[in-house]
Amino acid sequence: MAKAAPSPDTARPAAGSALDPLDLYGVRAALSDEERMVQESVARLVDAEVLPIIQRCFEEHTFPRELVPKLAALGLLGSSIQGYDCAGLNAVCYGLICQELERGDSGIRSFVSVQSSLCMYPIFAYGSAEQKQHYLPRMARGELIGCFGLTEPHGGSDPANMKTHAKRRGGDWVLNGAKMWITNGAIADVAVVWAQTPEGIRGFLVDKGTPGFSAPEIQHKFSLRASVTAGLFFDNVLVPESRVLPGVTGLKGPLSCLTQARYGICWGVIGAAQACLRQLLDYSATRTLFGRPLAANQTIQVRLADMARRITTAQLLALQLGRLKDAGTMLPVQVSLAKWNNCRMALDIARDCRDMLGGAGISAEYAPIRHMLNLESVITYEGTETIHQLTVGRELTGINAF
Ligand code: TGC
Ligand code: FAD
DSSP, rough: OOOOOOOOOTTTTTTTTTTTBBBBBBTTGGSOHHHHHHHHHHHHHHIIIIIHHHHHHHHHHHOOGGHHHHHOOOOOTTTTSSSTTTTOOOHHHHHHHHHHOOOHHHHHHHHHHHHIIIIHHHHHHHHOOHHHHHHHHHHHTSSOOOOEEOOTTTOOSGGGGGGOOEEEEETTTEEEEEEEEETTTGGGGEEEEEEEETHHHHHHHETTOOEEOOOOOOOOOOOOTTTTTTEEEEEEEEEEGGBBBBOOOOTTHHHHHHHHHHHHHHHHHHHHHHHHHHHHHHHHHHOOTTTEEEGHOOOOOOOOHHHHHHHHHHHHHHHHHOOOOOOTOHHHHHHHHHHHHHHHHHHHHHHHHHTTGGGGGTTTTTTTHHHHHHHHHTSSSOOOOOHHHHHHHHHHHOOOOO
């Protein structure tokens, strides 16, 4: 005799099970007490401060700036930096911070990625003692917001061919050019700008309000709507030598920052995927069609199981990457593989969850469509999927196919 279809209550996949459906391989158990504590405190912040407002922010195309002091108070800005009022946490903690923030929204994780990995990191790694002292403590407290200008309107995948340039004039530099798609650009107090010079690519710290510098916000985005994105324009902007990063010349400057931020994304997107799967587990258990819960259908279970498989794989990849980073042995190509795998995983899951919600899936009242739209940016920025595939291909073959 056929087994009776379970009631919605008994259909909950996690009920009575020792396994957490969002952590089937017990990654949490592999964390240190400090790592777990960091994850829990960020999770509480996201539950209390992000989830209640994020749908409205997304719909209204606004970044919730009021969150910045709260992120700072928890030590989430420049969290990996030692000293300068920063928390000095390890790489796994930074990953977990990104994961929990992106469970809320990619835009919030983006804000923290840019502030921490793309602005504070280059100042810390390549800045002068005076630059570090001037910017880092205030950035850690959220009093100064940063942005990172690398991409240009004519093509972001190939930054070696940037047109923005700086020339010496006396003891100063004159900066000309344009950057495009810059997260935090319109709200930033300082822009870390990469420009071609006669010596090679160098990093310039351009303060808000410097004559000739403007940063208009980009409108009409259908992705990362709870994040500010801008163009940066430089028209004979005078930058003093004291605002040039002295510690690096060449493309490895910006690319080394990208390695830090891409690492965070490898973890962050897991949070977005978990948020989608969590909602689908609840929804499919209670949605009754053809006299049984949606979750009682084989094809639905296969799709949910496939999501859990892919999230689990991404979690293990991120954790191992984090352990390599903390051991000081992580290579950029390993970050490329994880950024490619984990972004693809999250985007596919968000799209599939959107579909399983049926018509409700197109409403921002459910999280998957917001995550899905955000993840279209996340799979594109910090190196498109193709760029990371070609990076892995280059490693395997020794042939540069860019
Ligand atoms: P290539 O010859 O490979 O390298 C030039 C120099 O850089 C070094 N290098 C790295 N150093 C540190 N970390 C890395 N990941 C590095 N990758 C390369 C390399 O050793 C070399 O050094 P040296 O001393 O020999 O000169 O450069 P290439 O021109 O062939 O380019 C390679 C390619 C295509 C991979 C690179 O251009 C690339 O990654 N393109 C994608 C650009 C990108 O990702 N843009 C992102 C912009 S920022 C952003 O999207 C922020 S979104 C933020 C948010 O909201 O979260
Ligand atoms: P292009 O480089 O023009 O690429 C177009 C297409 O061509 C892509 O599909 C790409 O994969 C493909 N392609 C490129 N090269 C090859 C090849 N050799 N072979 C095959 N296919 C190829 N940038 C910053 O500097 N700072 C920021 O803060 C920032 N924030 C962003 C925020 C958002 C919301 C978005 C959407 C982007 C942001 N970016 C930022 C820019 C982002 O990094 C770029 O969009 C990305 O690097 C791709 O550059 P592009 O858009 O010019 O596309």
